[in-house]
Amino acid sequence: MSYEEFSKNQLLDELNNLKQKFEEIKAKGLNLNMARGKPSPEQLDLSMGMLDVITSESDCHTSLGTDCRNYGNVAGIDECKHLFGDMFGVDYESVFVGGNASLTLMFDAISCFMTKSPYEDTKPWYEVKDRKFLCPVPGYDRHFGITGYYGFEMIPIPMLETGPDMDMIEELVSKDSSIKGIWCVPKYSNPTGITYSDETVRRFASLKPAAKDFRIMWDNAYCIHDVTDTPDTLLNIVDECKKTGNEDLPILFCSTSKITFSGSGVAALSASPLNYNFLLDRYNFQTISYDKINMLRHARFFKDYDGLLKHMDKHKEILKPKFQVVIDKLTDELGDKNIANWTNPNGGYFVSVDVFPGTAKRVVALCKEAGVTLTGAGATFPNGNDPQDSNIRIAPSFPNIDELSEAMDIFCICTKLAACEKLLEK
Amino acid sequence: MSYEEFSKNQLLDELNNLKQKFEEIKAKGLNLNMARGKPSPEQLDLSMGMLDVITSESDCHTSLGTDCRNYGNVAGIDECKHLFGDMFGVDYESVFVGGNASLTLMFDAISCFMTKSPYEDTKPWYEVKDRKFLCPVPGYDRHFGITGYYGFEMIPIPMLETGPDMDMIEELVSKDSSIKGIWCVPKYSNPTGITYSDETVRRFASLKPAAKDFRIMWDNAYCIHDVTDTPDTLLNIVDECKKTGNEDLPILFCSTSKITFSGSGVAALSASPLNYNFLLDRYNFQTISYDKINMLRHARFFKDYDGLLKHMDKHKEILKPKFQVVIDKLTDELGDKNIANWTNPNGGYFVSVDVFPGTAKRVVALCKEAGVTLTGAGATFPNGNDPQDSNIRIAPSFPNIDELSEAMDIFCICTKLAACEKLLEK
Helix, strand or coil: CCCCHHHHHHHHHHHHHHHHHHHHHCCCCCCEECCCCCCCCHHHHCCCCHHCCCCCCCHHCCCCCCCCCCCCCCCCCHHHHHHHHHHHHHCHEEEEEEECCCHHHHHHHHHHHHHHHCCCCCCHHHHCCCCCCEEEECHHHHHHHHHCCCCEEEEEEEEEEEECCCCCCHHHHCCCCCCEEEEHHHHHCCCCCCCCCCHHHHHHHHCCCCCCCCCCEEEECCCCEEECCCCCCCHHHHHHHHCCCCCCCCCEECCCCCCCCCCCCEEEEECHHHHHHHHHHHHHHHHCCCCCCCHHHHHHHHHHHHHHHHHHHHHHHHHHHHHHHHHHHHHHHHHHCCCEECCCEEECCCCCEEECCHHHHHHHHHHHCCCCCEEECCCCCCCCCCCCCCCCECCCCCCHHHHHHHHHHHEEEEEEEEHHHHHCCC | HHHHHHHHHHHHHHHHHHHHHHHHHHHCCCCCCCCCCCCCCHHHCCCCHHCCCCCCHHHHHHCCCHHHCCCCCCCCHHHHHHHHHHHHHCCHHHECCCCCHHHHHHHHHHHHHHHHCCCCCCCCHHCCCEEEEEECCCCCCCHHHHHCCCCCCEEEEEEEEEEECCHHHHHHHCHHHCCCEEEECCCCCCCCCCCHHHHHHHHHCCCCCCCCCCCEEEEEECCCEEEECCCCCCCHHHHHHHCCCCCCCCCEEEECCCCCCCCCCEEEECCCCHHHHHHHHHHHHHHHCHHHHHHHHHHHHHHHHHHHHHHHHHHHHHHHHHHHHHHHHHHHHCCCCCCCEEEECCEEECCEECCCCCCHHHHHHHHHCEEEEEECCCCCCCCCCCCCCHHHHHHHHCCCCHHHHHHHHHHHHHHHHHHHHHHHCC
């Protein structure tokens, strides 16, 4: 029965009941964490074999004879370019292989545009005093962090079931040349888990931005990260942009952070020749090369893209029951209360929950009090500002099933408790 | 006998003689490379043991319990902070551990100052249109590359036997607030091999720059890289700056690129609290952390700073005879010709040779023709411009002794040949 149909006395009874449960849990002194999309130790164990594929001198050479222990190969080794080329679905020659984090590649790309321009008739973004960036919401806090650091005004774009609101995007970018880009997680979006529809990808490829140097930051972080047996598919934006003549619009990013080791993976980007050379001009001064032994470790461990996909099946087997616990708990505890909505993604690392408007901060605080750490309320919005105070990102990967089950019980109690409080205020 | 005492006919005879030798060598079709300061395979082999110190799950945890495979610890793991703290001679808490290249840390530091300022009353360097950087010459081409990329006017500062010309530096920085920093390789300087005298370090620590945000980029790349049994010592600039109240002047950099693997080492910086927090504000958006497994590999392999120093003794044993070959060949072949000067360093990776003025480019071209690749002439000067066309950097580390000996023979022949040509022009 929906809370909104409760009488005031019913709500008071429910609140007292929930408060009692809450105090019982609090007394347990739990310490559970669902704050970040961290792989569990069990997932990390899947890649331990990678740590001893390169131990002797003869292991250290690429197929082209490069000694990976020494300097050189600024754009990475071919073995890894091929692996990422297959992941992106692009020509391997468009791939630049970086260090251990795609976040760093994205930061550096924005940083590059801040002080240089790829065109003679556009200015480095530092000189665009009212520079703006489009931010689909809810979205990834670390994306917003980068454009926040660089002083962009961040314009929230609502996420629909098909991806970000393309009507709004088309309208905005066609008029305002100070809008310089957009953050996208096109597959299993962080945090909604939504995959952009074919139409959305085509509309991105057909954008006609007023800013010649407008860029789509296409962070395909979860491109092969299914958590069900009914995976989503994403249209290839590079192919679509070739059709529209908009090849310079997107820059693609991905990494093995959630494939091998989150702290010691390999990241890569793929870009059109213009963007590639623009970024490479910088990398030629920023590094001599990133860690080629770690690149070769990855290439040897997976052998090829099929090996990589088989490895992802093992992750899926670990993550699938965890996502199921989250969805089951939400359905069982909140399904008939009409106080929350959530997504049921086929992949990625998150479940996005919209709790009763005006209670997200309260829910997160209550959970904290009961020993469950969640991502801060508002984190999924630019500058941490969720105007509805409603969205909460659930990250089920790190805890084990029992912990997760307990944490979700607490989350549901806190969600209901906060909703009761809010309804009683009225 | 000095070439300048030769009669014209004697010079012509010498030139013909040298040309004949040159043609004989050219016919051999050699392919030797002394262009970059690359460790030899034999040196890289010294660290192979590092590649299997971390292979099991239990190996992956720091002494504080951090799972190095996962996200977190933006400033690096304590084990590595301690190791680099000892290398720098500073408190480990002032250390930030980065990725595989100190070059990247230096690039990122300059990049940070370009768009942000650590003080309210100074501007990001991007806004200083006539920004300048001091560049001791001959110096490291990749340093100059960074400030060149960021549009600095680079002011060459002559290197003396005590380090860069401090009179000139004091004069310049006290007057011009658009001078924002200086590149320094204080020990076994690249390429001269000179170590800054105690007085030079003290004068650096006592600088009174007009620019509040003037910074000394203290690249201590060769801090423990001796190649003789009579090593130089360098005064600790952090201690000296504490005495003068100038703690915010220097930012220190080093790495294990020439200790373990050039492509897969670990880099670090050390900075005052003000500089540290200024840079960390950026790193908090640029990364979640650099590769902690590789950090732990290093810490476990060396155990402690003593272990690191013992490892460096092995490098010394390999490099010492190579440097001796270079010095012996130069002395035997050019010692009495009065056409070249060179340094005889106690450490580092280079021997700096000043060939007959106006012939460096010609010598490098002749060597190339004869199958020996050298660092490009002029590379040791900002924008590749050596006004004397005289300085050539010799990198003896990579070739084996026989190759090096042959390459040095060729270098000496080409140096003499170019000097004869030049003298005959007069």
